[in-house]
Amino acid sequence: MNPQRLTVNCSMLFTDLPLLRRPQAARDAGFDAVEFWWPFDDAVPADREVDEFVSAIDDAGVRLTHLNLAAGDLAAGERGLLSHPPRTREFVESIDVAVGIGARLRTVGFNALYGNRMAGLDVAEQDSLAVDNLAVAARAAATIGAQILLEPLSALPDYPLRLADDALAVSDAVRREHRIDNVALLADLYHLSTNGDDLDHVLSRHTGRIGHVQIADAPGRGEPGTGTMDFARHLDTLDEAGYPRWISLEYRQTLADPIAWLAAFTNGAH
Ligand SMILES: O=C(O)C(=O)CO
Numbered sequence: 001m002n003p004q005r006l007t008v009n010c011s012m013l014f015t016d017l018p019l020l021r022r023p024q025a026a027r028d029a030g031f032d033a034v035e036f037w038w039p040f041d042d043a044v045p046a047d048r049e050v051d052e053f054v055s056a057i058d059d060a061g062v063r064l065t066h067l068n069l070a071a072g073d074l075a076a077g078e079r080g081l082l083s084h085p086p087r088t089r090e091f092v093e094s095i096d097v098a099v100g101i102g103a104r105l106r107t108v109g110f111n112a113l114y115g116n117r118m119a120g121l122d123v124a125e126q127d128s129l130a131v132d133n134l135a136v137a138a139r140a141a142a143t144i145g146a147q148i149l150l151e152p153l154s155a156l157p158d159y160p161l162r163l164a165d166d167a168l169a170v171s172d173a174v175r176r177e178h179r180i181d182n183v184a185l186l187a188d189l190y191h192l193s194t195n196g197d198d199l200d201h202v203l204s205r206h207t208g209r210i211g212h213v214q215i216a217d218a219p220g221r222g223e224p225g226t227g228t229m230d231f232a233r234h235l236d237t238l239d240e241a242g243y244p245r246w247i248s249l250e251y252r253q254t255l256a257d258p259i260a261w262l263a264a265f266t267n268g269a270h
Contacts (some may be wrong), residue, residue, distance in 0.1 A: 001247060003266040004032070007065040009214065009250035011037035013258060020052060023060035029259060035066035035248055037111075043081070043094040045072035050190050051095060054104050062122030064105035064151070065246050066212060069137065070094035071113040079159050080113025083130035085121070092136055099140045108246070109212050111149045111186055112137055114170070118157035123160075130170065135178035143181050147211045149186035154194035163193045164202040168209060184211025188250065189234055193218045199234055207241040225261045226254055235265060 007013075008031045010022035017025055019039055026034045039053055047111060057064050070091060072078030081091040098110055115143060117123065128143070138148045150167035153159050161167050164185055171183040185202075187210045215234075217227030224231040238247075249259070 001265045004142075005034040005244075005245050005246050006031060006033050006262075006266075007248045009036070009248050010034045011039070011068075012250050012252055013217075015253075017134050020095065021193075022060050023057045023186050024136045027060045027062050029127055030061055032097065032259040033065045033246070034060075034062050035064065035250075037068040037074070038098075040070075040095070042088040044097060051099060052072050054101060055106055056096075059256070064107050064246065066109045066111060067098055067101065067107055068111040068113065069098050072115075072187055075087070077156070078116065078155055080115040081154060082112050083115040083126040084118060085125070085129055086131065087115075088133060090133045095137050095140045099144060099146070101248050102146055103144045107144070107146055109147045109184075109186075110137065110141055111151055113151060113153070114159065116156065117160060123254050127170075127173075131173045131177055134170070134174045134183055135180050138174065138178075138180045138182050142180075147182045147184045149184055149211045151186035151188055152191055152195065160239050164192060164206060168206065170200055178198040185209050186212045186214065188216075189229065190214070190216035190251070200237060201239045203234060203243070207238070207243050207248040210243060210245070212246055212248065213238065213243070214248040214250040223250050223251055223255035223258050231265075236251065 008026045008027060014022040014025040015164050023034050040049055061234055071080045081087040134148060141148050150170055152161040152167050164187060167185045174183045187202060189199060215224060217229050220227050221262050
């Protein structure tokens, strides 16, 4: 694993600190790069909030590799606005904010969570809206050379992307209908493994379509080594397949030292 391609998810790690102090904590732990879920309460935050977020990352001397687009109220179970007709305006307005942040912090990927199925709404209507909204987001991301990412998630019965193939099919639809090719798979190995996907197949056969990888062990979503996943094998598969992009540490801290496991994979360097 290339230690220079590691990024730390500061929405899941360093959560004992206020959000704006986490980039510095990542830097102090030896990382050059961080990522966040949407860090604001609203889809369109005040300029002051955006500036404070950008400064916290800049001042820490790290870059923001990835950012989740506004995804609704996660604590209430929402997971994305992409396919929600009443939220489209909010989603589209948040894209400008996200891309503006990305332009300042060298962001290469924006994770657009798909959104749960909505009771009473036609599935085809939700899917068609998602493809159109993805095209808008992908065009905006392309202005700074970034990708839009689609992430299968586990444990949410109403969230329709569960396997890598589900996300790839949506990416295919965006390409077919809008001739846009910067919508890629976010392979979160924890979610894919929990959903029973074939990680060997996904990582070796779809390498070129993976825009980003996130890792956490399953079960539990803790540090690699705290569950039953074979990280040595999965990370080797990615290396052998020539995966060139970032890998994110996106897990909950359950051990006294949440990054001790890394030394065995990076010869002590990160
Ligand atoms: O909601 C989650 O579990 C995520 O991984 C969001 O990116």
